[in-house]
Amino acid sequence: MARRALVAVALAVCLAGAAAVPMSAAARPRPSKQLQRPAAAATTTTTAAAAAAAAAPGIEVRHSVHPESVVGLTQADLRRHFLVENLFTPGRVSLTYSHDDRMIIGGASPAPGSPLPLPSGPEVLAKAIGQPSFLAQREMGVFNAGGAGRVVADGETFALDAQEAIYIPQASGPAPICHHRGTKDVRFESTDAAHPAKFYLLSCPAHARHAAAKINARNATKAVSAGSAAASNARTLYHLIVPGGIESDQLTLGVTHLANGSVWNTMPAHLHDRRSEVYMYYGLAPDARVIHLLGEPSETRHLVVANEQAVIEPSWSIHSGAGTSAYSFVWGMCGENRALPDVEPVAMAALR
Numbered sequence: 001m002a003r004r005a006l007v008a009v010a011l012a013v014c015l016a017g018a019a020a021v022p023m024s025a026a027a028r029p030r031p032s033k034q035l036q037r038p039a040a041a042a043t044t045t046t047t048a049a050a051a052a053a054a055a056a057p058g059i060e061v062r063h064s065v066h067p068e069s070v071v072g073l074t075q076a077d078l079r080r081h082f083l084v085e086n087l088f089t090p091g092r093v094s095l096t097y098s099h100d101d102r103m104i105i106g107g108a109s110p111a112p113g114s115p116l117p118l119p120s121g122p123e124v125l126a127k128a129i130g131q132p133s134f135l136a137q138r139e140m141g142v143f144n145a146g147g148a149g150r151v152v153a154d155g156e157t158f159a160l161d162a163q164e165a166i167y168i169p170q171a172s173g174p175a176p177i178c179h180h181r182g183t184k185d186v187r188f189e190s191t192d193a194a195h196p197a198k199f200y201l202l203s204c205p206a207h208a209r210h211a212a213a214k215i216n217a218r219n220a221t222k223a224v225s226a227g228s229a230a231a232s233n234a235r236t237l238y239h240l241i242v243p244g245g246i247e248s249d250q251l252t253l254g255v256t257h258l259a260n261g262s263v264w265n266t267m268p269a270h271l272h273d274r275r276s277e278v279y280m281y282y283g284l285a286p287d288a289r290v291i292h293l294l295g296e297p298s299e300t301r302h303l304v305v306a307n308e309q310a311v312i313e314p315s316w317s318i319h320s321g322a323g324t325s326a327y328s329f330v331w332g333m334c335g336e337n338r339a340l341p342d343v344e345p346v347a348m349a350a351l352r
């Protein structure tokens with residue numbers, strides 16, 4: 001009897017906590033694109049709430065685009081829908097929510113000595129995620145494209161050198177009736193004053209908790225040498241968060257390095273109708289660019305992509321590119337399955 005009463009009280013507390021999220025979201029005026037007012041516009045009187053609001057970045061929302069619509073888009077529209085710029089603004093966590101497989105694409109570049117928290121709390125997350133903490137119902141891959149740093153996830157510290165990655169699981173804790181309460185506190189830190197870390201983030205919805213794990217090119221699940229210098233596409237792919245290595249609910253992630261003198265990635269192209277993908281290009285000189293190809297095979301379009309920018313690649317779109325020099329890119333996917341061989345090759349003769 002006492003136990004039943006205790007469970008009822010716990011459940012009531014859980015529900016009250018959950019209900020508070022949509023209610024507070026509905027009570028706020030509805031901003032158009034940015035979910036959070038700019039810090040300068042915050043007028044909250046309670047100091048804790050004001051501090052949280054000032055520190056919290058907005059989450060930019062990108063809606064899905066039908067392939068037929070892409071045909072009539074201008075360059076500016078293509079960039080607005082598919083290109084994610086300004087990932088690594090010093091001292092900020094930048095987040096873009098894509099309705100393609102509900103991926104969240106982000107960057108965190110902490111100033112040395114000033115840890116940056118992953119945004120949490122209903123002020124930031126209520127509308128986009130509907131959960132009190134970022135990872136309550138999500139998993140996340142983190143790849144460090146900058147100098148040495150650390151990621152602290154619920155008190156566990158992962159030292160992350162340049163080019164290393166970690167998988168951070170969904171936060172469900174041991175209490176099944178109140179799992180959304182599982183506080184997943186994630187912080188990003190730079191440890192090399194001369195070279196700040198640049199943590200690239202890719203998060204997918206997740207419904208089960210897997211083990212946190214760190215991985216790098218030296219112990220990648222698979223390393224694949226592909227292409228050739230003659231075809232200007234000699235490159236090495238490292239499978240980091242993939243089946244048979246690090247388990248996840250939906251997320252797969254890896255990194256590809258082009259050899260000097262090689263510029264092409266993923267040509268011949270392919271599609272994977274059951275997964276969306278994001279490329280984050282890095283390792284480019286300031287004036288170097290990648291001409292990234294997207295669109296249906298018969299109606300390709302291009303984006304001119306600079307260093308440390310990401311491209312959203314819906315399931316109907318090819319994703320390929322040629323650089324003005326060699327580069328690296330992090331590839332990551334969310335979707336119906338994690339089966340890397342589940343791709344449809346696109347014949348060169350089909351490309352337009």
Ligand SMILES: *[C@@H]1O[C@H](CO)[C@@H](O)[C@H](O)[C@H]1NC(C)=O
Nearest residue numbers: 213214215216218219245246
């Ligand atoms: C890979 O190596 C790093 C050390 O460089 C280690 O911390 C990590 O646990 C290893 N990961 C796997 C999956 O073996």
Ligand SMILES: *[C@@H]1O[C@H](CO)[C@@H](O)[C@H](O)[C@H]1NC(C)=O
Nearest residue numbers: 257258259260261325326327
């Ligand atoms: C590519 O060339 C640059 C400059 O010539 C050099 O610094 C770099 O180490 C080379 N990278 C590889 C992977 O050989």
